[in-house]
Amino acid sequence: MIEQWFPNVDWEKMWEATYETLYMTSISVVITFILGMLLGLLLFLTSKGQLWENKAVYGVTAVIVNVFRSIPFIILIVLLIPFTKTIMGTIIGENAALPALIIGAAPFYARMVEIALREIDKGVIEAARAMGASTWTIIQKVLIPESLPALVSGLTVTAIALVGYTAMAGVIGAGGLGNLAFLDGFQRSRNDVTIMATIVILVIVFIIQFIGDTAVRKLDKR
Amino acid sequence: MKPGNRLLKEKVPNHTKQYAPGDERKEIWTQSLSVIMGRWLFLWKGSDPVIFIEQAKKIFQTKNGPVKAVDDINLSVQEGEIFGMIGYSGAGKSTLIRMLNGLETPTEGSVTVAGRTISTIKGSELRKARQEIGMIFQHFNLLWSRTVRENISFPLEIAGVAKAERNKRVDELIDLVGLNGRGDSYPAQLSGGQKQRVGIARALANNPKVLLCDEATSALDPQTTDSILELLVDINERLGLTIVLITHEMHVIRKICHRVAVMEEGKIVELGPVLDVFRRPEQPITKRFVQQVTEPEESKETIQHLLAEHPDGKIVKLTFVGVSAEQPVVTELIRSFNVGVNILQGKISQTQNGAYGTLFMQVTGDSVEVAKAVAFLDAQQVDSEVITYD
DSSP states (O other), X not given: OHHHHOTTOOHHHHHHHHHHHHHHHHHHHHHHXXXXXXXXXXXXXXXXXXXXXXXXXXXXXXXXXXXHHHSOHHHHHHHTHHHHHHHHSOSSSHHXXXXXXXXXXXXXXXXXXXXXXXXXXXXXXXXXXXXXXXHHHXXXXXIHHHHXXXXXXHHHHHHHHHHHHHHHHIIIIIOHHHHHIIIIIITTTOHHHHHHHHHHHHHHHHHHHHHHHHHHHHHOOO | OOOOHHXXXXXXXXXXXXXXXXXXXXXXXXHHHHHHHHHXXXXXXXXXXXXXXXXXXXXXXXXTEEEEEEEEEEEEEETTOEEEEEOOTTSSHHHHHHHTTTSSOOSEEEEEETTEETTTOOHHHHHHHHTTEEEEETTOOOOTTSOHHHHHHHHHHHTTOOHHHHHHHHHXXXXXXXXXXXXXXXXXXXXXXXXXXXXXXXXXXXXXXXXXXXSTTTTSOHHHHHHHHHHHHXXXXXXXXXXXXXXXXXXXXXXXXXXXXXXXXXXXXXXXEHHHHHHSOOSHHHHHXXXXXXXXXXXXXXXXXXXXXXXXXXXXXXXXXXXXXXXXXXXXXXXXXXXXXEEEEEXXXXXXXXXXXXXXXXXXXXXXXXHHHHHHHHHTTSEEEEXXXX
16 A cells, blocks of 8 residues: 555665665764753853853854854855865765764853753752862763753753754755655656655654653752 | 850850940940950951951942941951840841841941951852851742742752761751751741741751841741740750840840840940840930830839829838849848848840849838838849839
């Protein structure tokens, strides 16, 4: 019956494209998480009234984050082509999409990290300081564990955004389900391919959302 | 050293200089004298006063200009003492208590706790010093992500205590604060009183020399407040731990403190043993605080009401302070004189240094006998006062 509804879908190609999408998404999520955490912590710690309060550092970081967060992703990819070519050696394929994916998503996640950290009860940080905790200990044992549910739900949102970004990157030659839907589906007027690619992307998004929600529920002891 | 209560009672008043309010020069002089004497004693005896605050000032720069949160405060706290600071919000008590563990640094002056000059040390030295100063908070400030055990273990992790040792210590502390069986609960599953017990256990984990209590009972209901206060007294007596607390409730001061400082606009306006302050509050603000625990029995209206209700004989107000509260003054009165005694109302409260309270009674009978009875009361260790219409 599936053959009947989706006559033009080449399942091997579909599977390969799914794999490429998952590959791009997972690698970029991991690196976005690390970069976003670092940037978010920097934003939080240098903001007013915090441990490393520093107007200049906060200002510069905030501007960089805002600029990269504001550029539409499709334009960002184009702008980053020379940069991608320098560091990845190519502008075609899944790996070539990674720099743009990460640079597009990390500032987005950094803001979410900052918001998550701001939600922490100031008194808890004060209590840790009163116990003689160093800044590193506070980051490791107070800031991260106390904001973990928000960090995870932020990462879920970011990961879902990244799935969308990979599809856009696909259109300009990065491979994956976006590429398949655009080249095989749209350009060759095979709507069934486009619909199938959409269904697979939806499944991926639902799975990510489910994992994220479950993790948050398990982590939140409040 | 584990100073017992009696030792404290004898020791504390010696260091406490009463000073006339309004005479600022005398006030500063006596405060400074008490600090100098304290320091001298410290050098001499090696251990007695555990906290010195010398000419501490804290000025915050705000949009509306500089604000003096702490204004030239001199203070010393003895080892094993429960010292209370009372004031309304904005009086500077919160800033002052935060200076004791370096969460605030004084703009001027110095703060010394357990032999370390908190106001000047920084970095790892300050962190080390903080491990010897426990602190509990109004809103408990527990980590919701950690269980009771893990919360209590946190300061031990910071101090680098090995895991086996940590577990042992946590067991002891859980037992000390009476939370047996709740070790694996999360803070969200505990009541306010239980949360504060966790806070206390956590503050005691590294065997601190001083425990700071920042409005520790202000978020609790009266009954829970009392049980937490009892726990604090118990810890003070068992471990000889010095406790400094700030509060806006005179009830807390009355219940557990040995000495009290009344703060207003960044200054200490009155300082002394709790009983003395209760008996003879000098500043209007102190009188207001003392009324918190004596009201409504002594309000003007009730007294007027009593006079109107009992026109014959004399109405006498007895103020009991310290030991005399236990003496059977009234029994003695009835036995020795041919008078009728009618107790109208009264209230006796227990403080750390003895009982404090007032008793209103009507003394009736032959006017000569009544006069003799009143003279007898005057001779007792009881403040008596014959009340008449204003």
